[in-house]
Amino acid sequence: xxxxxxxxxxxGRNVPTRARERAAYxxxxxxxxxxxxxxxxxGYVRDGAPVVLPTLYARSGETLYLHGSTGSRPLRGADPGxxxxxxxxxxxxxxxxxSAFHHSINYRSVVVQGTAYQVTDPREKAAALxxxxxxxxPGRAADSRPANAKxxxxxxxxxxxxxxxxxxxxxxxxxxxxxxxQLPHWSGVIPVATGYGAPIPAADQAxxxxxxxYLKPGAPRGAA
Amino acid sequence: xxxxxxxxxxxGRNVPTRARERAAYxxxxxxxxxxxxxxxxxGYVRDGAPVVLPTLYARSGETLYLHGSTGSRPLRGADPGxxxxxxxxxxxxxxxxxSAFHHSINYRSVVVQGTAYQVTDPREKAAALxxxxxxxxPGRAADSRPANAKxxxxxxxxxxxxxxxxxxxxxxxxxxxxxxxQLPHWSGVIPVATGYGAPIPAADQAxxxxxxxYLKPGAPRGAA
Numbered sequence: 001x002x003x004x005x006x007x008x009x010x011x012g013r014n015v016p017t018r019a020r021e022r023a024a025y026x027x028x029x030x031x032x033x034x035x036x037x038x039x040x041x042x043g044y045v046r047d048g049a050p051v052v053l054p055t056l057y058a059r060s061g062e063t064l065y066l067h068g069s070t071g072s073r074p075l076r077g078a079d080p081g082x083x084x085x086x087x088x089x090x091x092x093x094x095x096x097x098x099s100a101f102h103h104s105i106n107y108r109s110v111v112v113q114g115t116a117y118q119v120t121d122p123r124e125k126a127a128a129l130x131x132x133x134x135x136x137x138p139g140r141a142a143d144s145r146p147a148n149a150k151x152x153x154x155x156x157x158x159x160x161x162x163x164x165x166x167x168x169x170x171x172x173x174x175x176x177x178x179x180x181x182q183l184p185h186w187s188g189v190i191p192v193a194t195g196y197g198a199p200i201p202a203a204d205q206a207x208x209x210x211x212x213x214y215l216k217p218g219a220p221r222g223a224a
Numbered sequence: 225x226x227x228x229x230x231x232x233x234x235x236g237r238n239v240p241t242r243a244r245e246r247a248a249y250x251x252x253x254x255x256x257x258x259x260x261x262x263x264x265x266x267g268y269v270r271d272g273a274p275v276v277l278p279t280l281y282a283r284s285g286e287t288l289y290l291h292g293s294t295g296s297r298p299l300r301g302a303d304p305g306x307x308x309x310x311x312x313x314x315x316x317x318x319x320x321x322x323s324a325f326h327h328s329i330n331y332r333s334v335v336v337q338g339t340a341y342q343v344t345d346p347r348e349k350a351a352a353l354x355x356x357x358x359x360x361x362p363g364r365a366a367d368s369r370p371a372n373a374k375x376x377x378x379x380x381x382x383x384x385x386x387x388x389x390x391x392x393x394x395x396x397x398x399x400x401x402x403x404x405x406q407l408p409h410w411s412g413v414i415p416v417a418t419g420y421g422a423p424i425p426a427a428d429q430a431x432x433x434x435x436x437x438y439l440k441p442g443a444p445r446g447a448a
Contacts, residue, residue: 013273039315039329041265043274049237050267052276054313054333089278091263091418096439100357100368101375105263109278133324137414144324144409151325173426185368186433190361191421194315201412202397209410215320 013113014166024167033110033167034059034088038136042066043085057086058128058135059162064112065119065128066158081115086160094190097174098183106189108169116158128157139214237337238390248391257334257391258283258312262360266290267309281310282352282359283386288336289343289352290382305339310384318414321398322407330413332393340382352381363438 007025008014016023024030034057042055056067064086093106119125129152130141147155174187199215213219231249232238240247248254258281266279280291288310317330343349353376354365371379398411423439437443 013270039313039331041267041276041311041313043265043267043276043309045269045272045274046237048269049307049337050269050274050276050309051337052265052267052274052309052311052335054311054331056329083273085267085274085276087265087276087278089263089265094360096361096364096368098369099371099375100353100365101371101379103357103360103364103368105280105360107263107278111276113273113275129324133327136318136327136329137320140320140327141324144320144327145322145404145407147323147325151323155325173424176426176428180369181428182430183369184433186423186425186436186439187429188423188425190423190439193419193421195417195419197415197417199410199412199414200397201410202400204400204405205411206406209408212410215410215414 008162008165010166011164014111014164016166016168019168019170022168022170024169025165029169030110030162030165030167031059033090033108034064035135036090036108037088040066040086040088043087044082055086056132056136057088058132060128060131062162064160064162065131066116066160067129067132068156068158081117082158084114084116084158084160086112091192092171093192095170095174096185096187096190098176098180098185098187102175102177102180104170104174106170106172106192108167110165110167112160112162113164114160116160119157119159122152124159125152125155125157128159129155132157137214138220139212143212143214232386232389234390235388238335238388240390240392243392243394246392246394248393249389253393254334254386254389254391255283257314257332258288259359260314260332261312264290264310264312267311268306279310280356280360281312282356284352284355286386288384288386289355290340290384291353291356292380292382305341306382308338308340308382308384310336315416316395317416319394319398320409320411320414322400322404322409322411326398326400326404328394328398330394330396330416332391334389334391336384336386337388338384340384343381343383346376348383349376349379349381352383353379356381361438362444363436367436367438 040057043052089109095104133141264281267276313333319328357365
């Protein structure tokens with residue numbers, strides 16, 4: 001159903017000034033890029049200067065939830081709302097051309113601009129935290145102790161609607177100049193991907209605690 | 225020599241408001257985090273709103289070089305300088321606690337704030353582009369066709385001094401509440417790392433072109 005929804009509108013702000021052919025606005029592409037990661041870079045303006053901080057996020061429908069502590073800077077005064085830019089980037093490959101100029105990176109990124117608001121409703125906040133935990137490790141929210149009232153109060157969640165959104169992607173091999181094709185330099189792509197190692201149990205883990213299915217090799221997991 | 229230099233000064237802007245015990249200001253830590261990546265998230269302010277874009281970078285001493293096209297938005301008007309925030313983040317692990325609240329991410333990040341300037345001197349620009357290429361793939365700059373005058377003119381490089389800088393790190397296992405230690409949920413860390421696949425030659429690569437040593441398995445390479 002989502003894939004038949006209209007694309008995100010192009011505005012004066014979300015159309016790139018360069019490499020426009022790499023831009024995408026359809027929801028399926030944007031959602032896939034967002035769902036493939038869990039650490040975004042959250043930008044906001046503080047005393048007139050830009051600040052960019054790595055921040056945990058998760059998507060729920062057309063809403064992005066951002067995780068923070070109530071003491072963190074971007075969230076102070078986030079009611080009635082703070083202007084933010086949320087960017088998610090996946091690096092897929094190093095593109096080596098014969099010419100230094102045409103070296104590039106294969107990547108998929110999404111930029112979301114808008115106004116973020118604190119989630120104040122306790123039920124929405126608790127649900128959003130489940131979404132965040134399950135986004136990083138699908139199945140984990142149900143297999144952990146839920147937050148109590150004190151913990152919920154110490155956690156802040158921002159919500160940001162997916163309205164002003166764009167994706168940008170580069171794929172494929174190098175785009176060398178035709179006259180460079182005969183140069184002797186190796187050219188092509190070095191694939192890049194996020195990998196996960198074997199789970200390391202906590203030092204105080206009881207020996208008989210089994211590794212849950214959702215942590216076994218092959219379980220679905222996003223890229224960082 | 226670098227490691228005996230004094231740490232970056234703590235200012236009103238680069239001391240985190242939370243988890244201060246995770247902050248670091250020594251140059252060796254900051255340099256290692258910067259040198260371990262090549263895609264930063266560059267934040268700037270446009271019409272009063274924050275913008276965050278993935279951008280290629282490389283460090284040279286106490287200077288950060290940022291790559292862009294002369295048509296890209298952050299660089300317009302970057303002379304006499306534009307206020308930026310450059311953030312580099314490596315995700316090292318997913319931290320699964322018994323409680324949802326204590327779930328976390330092991331990471332290393334650096335935040336650089338300051339004013340970025342266009343590199344206008346052609347020799348510094350050419351040298352900076354070599355640094356950028358060699359930062360992504362050490363040894364590559366010497367094994368590719370250097371940029372010609374037209375390509376150099378179409379490329380923009382920003383320089384940002386490492387002056388207002390902080391690192392933030394989280395390592396180790398989950399910090400569960402003592403009363404949660406007996407809960408049956410598996411807890412521990414899932415390591416996360418960037419991996420590189422086998423090089424894919426360009427479609428028009430001559431069959432006899434050898435893979436250079438710097439692209440063979442085990443050659444030094446940063447994380448994305």
